[in-house]
Amino acid sequence: MSGLVAGAPFQHSGRNIAQLMQTLLYALLPGIFASLWFFGFGILINIAIAITFAVLAEAAMLRLRNRDIRSHLSDRSALVTALLFAIAIPPGSPWWLVALGIVFAIVIVKHLYGGLGQNPFNPAMCGYAMLLLAFPLAMTGWHIPFEVITGPLSVDNLGTPILTAEREFLSQLSWGSFKQALLLAFPFAASGAIDISEFVDGLAMATPLIEFKMAGKSALLAARESGASLFARESETAWEIINISYLLGGLFLLYKRVISWHIPFAIIATVFILAALFYAPGSVAIYGTPYLHLFGSATMIGAFFIATDPVSAATTRPGKLVYGFIIGVSIYSIRVWGSYLDSIAFAVLFGNFCAPILDQYCRPRIFGHGLRSKSKPLPNEVPVKP
């Protein structure tokens, strides 16, 4: 089919894919700034590495597939994949980890399935899931810049590490923390051998929700008794604000009509309802409050930015609602009963699996179809004029 068909319609709204992707990138900015503010430069370095490799991989694949590199690169879809991927990767990951994941996402998940519009799975989340399966340790430690002043971490009787006062956190946006982030990403640049574990705070894992999950109830109590509360740390507020930023970005996308409300609404509503149903304060605190599930985790970015990737999602309106529901259930159950830390990636991939069949069976009623045979209107009461 030629791209230039001179048929009707002649008028066009003027929107194009590049604009949609651009809007998506803008909508991600508040969340990225919030992450930058609370977790330092690691996220920026992730983004830089991911974008570089994404563009290179995309260009190489377009070349191999005999496509016009310039026009296809300018649709910015590779940038969006890179950004979503980079945000999901823990800051302070080495460069090769980020590069491996994004190249996997672009080359195998996107282009080997036929390029933009053809991939059945979300490339960013596939890349993330691959890394999580292959490098579980590297993918679960979140780096927060700090300076070790004295002594090692103390460990309580249950084996839970407790932060000691001897550790001084660096200001997240200082030169020192930037240097540290760079060293973590490019270990070969260090003058001597560095011990990564020195920088990585094993406890500061992805989100407060995960900390909640990993810490047993008794451990929580013990930690509280010893005066160090896990929840007194700033990272909880940080995640709250990061999530609110992504929520704002998502609302911006809704306002700009880049995404429809169906998928985010279904996911958030499902997670909220499940969390509220299973939450039993006092007895089984491990389930976490609905608030913690929505704002103490990656729910917002998942619901508004990742699950709404149109290519791999369900495309009919009723289908989108069911798709969101499936993802919401998966998110909650993997979090609470599963063995993975956070669950957006696997939940979205599971949703992707279901999308084609949802499109086939959850279709809106076509106008004029499936009507009950209505009784004919009453016979005419107006007498016909002679």
Add this chain to the structure above:
Amino acid sequence: MSALRQLASKFFGSDTVFARRTVGGIQPLPFKEDSLRSRIMSTPIPQQLTIPIGAADGGEITLLVDIGEQVSKYQKLAVISIFTEGVSDVPVHAPTSGVITSIENSIVADHSQQQQLCINLAADGHDEALQLEPQSNYSLLSRVNIASLIRDAGVIGMGGAGFPAADKLRLCGESAIEFLIINAAECEPYITADEALLRERAEKVVVGAEILKQASAARRCIIAIEDTKPDAIDALKQALKSEMNLDQTCELVLIPSKYPAGSERQLIKCVTGIEIATGQHPTENGIVMYNVGTAYAVYEAIVEGKPCVSRFTTLCGQELKTPKNFEVLIGTTADFLFELCGIETSNKQKSILGGSLMGSELGSDKAAICKTTNCLIAASADEFQAPQAEQACIRCGFCADVCPSKLLPQQLLAFSKTADTTQLLEHGLFDCIECGACDYVCPSHIPLVSTYKESKKLIATRRQDLEHGSYWQQRFQFRQYRVKKEKDQAVSRKVAVPAKPTLAAGPAVKQQNKKTDFISKEQASLDIAAAVARVKARRDEKNQ
């Protein structure tokens, strides 16, 4: 839903009609103000008229004039007989007086873009008209009378479909009509013919609506117009108040401005809340719809006795110095109108027939205006952007959001690409009204409507092939059967002496005899008895 409606009817009064929210639709830039700046102008009589007399989908043409004949204005030139739903005759009248110079095929400003048979008329400029027979008091006419007068005047649907107006009245006779809807929802960009007509001649349109109401025996008449046309609405309100609207029976309903609000089924849903099932005609649901232009033509046909020899056509586009609406004689060529509006032909990129969303490129500027030509656009080079390169579908679903038929264009596209006809039919390809809303919003600039048109064609040819195939398959199977039968008969002929068929019965019986009674019944029963005996003997042998 019905409870809500009851509540609403209680609130507004039991019979109030109100516009309902419709699904889908877009709000493109209208580009209507240019052609609305000036009043409707009657075209001067062109020297040469090319009057289309061909029917779009076949049909029979009866010529009533010869080449070289002098004709008067309003004289019947030909009758087109269309065989779609019963026979219907649509006469064609001379728009002015003159001499018939030739009868030949030429291009017509019609969406089929095919050549049609046309009568070429050289106007003599005298405009000598036949005596007309105005019906001063139409309320005395019977339904049948009105219908035959409308038929004689050659009025067809002026909105674009071109369905003979009198035939719709005939359909109305078959079921009780609750609503007559006058469609003034001219939703497509650029087209302003109906709006201009209402602005200037609303009273006549209202009278036309009255006549149609009487002829269709509709209980209520509703004029539906978009709320973004204040001048036309004011004129209509004025007309509805005036004395001409004797019974005060026409009601005005304002509908939200949304493309394609003027599409028949969508407008019916919006105004009455009734959804016409696919495959049903609105009259079966007690609804009949006429375009504003048709109502005006009906007014002329009855009250003035004037046959349909002109229509209202919008001339617009950036290449025209004074875009406007014309009351144009049928058979005028497009370039004559372009020149009247002051065109710079050097810059013109293309001419478009119809609006910017459902229009088609005009094959030639020599194309003649026919009774359904509502708009001509002389587009400049930068007026419509050249279609951008098609990108991959990202299944964003914008198209599904705007589809007025609630289809899934993204899925239809995927199935079109794989030519999966089962799925295409399942997903309602033939419910697509080709409005182009999906194309308009597609961020990947995919020519969706063109793709669907291709798919529709493909399915039509496949169906044809299938019919052909099954026909030839039947023929082949019958041949095989015949060959086998003959072989069997040849064998049995050797075995048994054929009994002579009785000649008394006709050839049909003879045929039957040949097939079934080749071996006579007695012979057969003897054979069978012998065979049974043989088997019995063998069995006995075995048992011993």
